[in-house]
Amino acid sequence: MTPAARVQAAIEVLDRISADLAAEQALTNWARGARFAGSKDRAAVRDHVYDVLRQRRSVAALGGGESGRQSMLGLLRLQGVAPEALFTGDGYGPVPLSEEELQAGQPAEGNAALDLPDWLAPRFIADLGSEAEAVAEALKTRAPVFLRVNQGLTSVPQAIEALSEEGITAAPHALSPQALMVTGNPRRVAQSDAYLNGWVELQDAASQAVVDLLPLESGQRVLDYCAGGGGKTLAMAARLNGPVDAHDANPGRLRDLPVRAERAAANVSIVDQPDGEYDLVLCDVPCSGSGAWRRSPEGKWTLTPEKLAAVQKVQAQILREASGFVRSGGCLAYVTCSVLRCENMDQIESFLKDMPDWAVGPSRHFLPADGGDGFFVSCLTRA
Template sequence: MTPAARYQAAIEVLDAILAGQTPEPALRAWGRSARFAGSKDRVAISDHVYDVLRNRGRAAALAGCTVPQATGRALILGLLRLQNVAVEDVFGQMPYGPSALSADEAKEHPTPDILSDTPDWLLALLKAEFGPDLEGLLAAMSTRAPVYLRVNTRKTTPEHVIADLAQAGVHAIADPRLATALEVQTGARKITATAAYQAGLVEVQDLSVQMAMAEIPVPQTGRILDYCAGAGGKSLAIAARSDADLTLHDKFPKRMGDVALRAERAGMVYQTREDAQLDHEVQFDVVLLDVPCSGSGTWRRDPMVRWRMTPETLAALQSEQAQILDRAVTLTAPRGLIIYMTCSLLRAENEDAVHAFLARHPQFDLLQSRRFDPRNASDGFFFAVLQAK
């Protein structure tokens, strides 16, 4: 495919996303309909789509549109201007590129500031939290997210994994901030096919999550409940450094569909329980809560989250977070820990949620809390450690 044809394909995918599809299914659907596209074409098209979605507000403005008005064509036009790519090298490059610009489309527009990439109501919350640092944070969130691996140190060492991956065409380097973390420089799409991955020597896991999991107090023995387990990534990180008994639960059990295979690869022993069964269990020494949240810390990986969120959905999430925290109280042993986690940048879901919990449950103390974001780690992430008195 020519460069112009790749942009035309991105326009088609963006139109599907704007019509209601999520990005990955839209990209897959386009790929199924375009068997002629090679792997490099698909990667380039995906990059164009995600570059638009991460910079959607500015791309729309540079095309002379508001975000609700902008079509896929307008957003690609705005992206080209934002990235200082010659528009004439793309538009009008027929037969496979997008058609030439109309006189109206050819009009130039001033470049807005990076704040325009975030809806106004969310911007107000973030300004109150980050103040003058907000523009730098949003600039970091507008870039492509790095890929990180967590080394399973029960099975191998970072040095051995780096060498094994290199033989498979994946170039990874150690991150000086954490001994288990490797940043993938090239070959990220080959990771799951490598012998190191299939043998459970590494798992894909964001650096912020790895840093949080390394910092939380995890007992070497006892009982740990991962209450919002999902695909089990945090349980796998715990199992790599603890011999405690692991129990996994999720409100939607299908989310745990990949756990068995991942656990087999990594050598993790665990059990699963439904919520009603937990009432008949001995209370747990640690209850880990990776609660549903706005996902505002993951905007560069899932940029549509920024535009799907509303004040009403945020309020509903806060209510669910409070309910999960209250449920954890009944499952936590005396002197036990509740570890509360979100992938959110919003104080309302982080510090405010913890303070509200402590007001409702004065029998708990806050031992520590920490927030990560792309300026000091990778994605936005928060954790708090709460101990029963």
């Protein structure tokens, strides 16, 4: 496909997303009908679509409106690419720009320049203070691909070497001693031997740093109460070099975990109903996902005050439920991938008010401006 044809494809996909289709579904539908598109074409169209979704308000301002065509016009202007060179009508590209389109558009201002919804921007500023702008800026950018080196099976230098033999370049990252940032050929990772042999896992660097902070010691009984896909379960099993129990209220979310655990040679047991007491219980609760909007930018536009209030209720309930599985002197680790105070420290404060025999230990925020996704972790201890 020509660069112009890729722009036209992105315009069509964006229009389908505006008509209420999820981005992944719209991209899959387009790819099914575009057998002529190779893997590089699909990747380029996907990048255009996600670049727009991360910066919907900025590109709408610069393109003069929110249609797929106006969004792509705004995106090209934002990226410093002359749109006239691609809007020619040639090579299956978009039809030439009208005089009106050429005149339309201006840089976004205020909340639109932060690429945040109007209801959320004031909260961002109140919660993040002087960091709000840097966080909003970071959420407009593409997330790097990070790997976790499985130190039960290999070492960081060996993993870098093995990846490089397959044409994938990666370098250590400051957020965690076993984190690698992929700097070349990230799309080859999932087919590489290093990945298929369990030497590396795809996991955000801040997600790894969260597990680094947990007071884990070998021989402990550990439960991942909201294990989902199992990213943190596997990281905990690697750190412990021992067993971890994995639970999730939605068993379907655990579907991939046995295969991932086998690949990583990790000792993971799925438990439908946790039993007895644990030294450490991790609650990586459902949240707004605001720390990870670089990867899932649709969430930024679909979150509402009502949805945020509803997820806060679920978080509070999980924290109280899971606390019942922690032995006296044990640790209850509360984690979100949110940057919002109401899902983080406010939850801890409200828990401590209801449960006076608990004390808060180390807590930490990771912000997208640090390189990884935004995460919050707080370790609570039972007296």
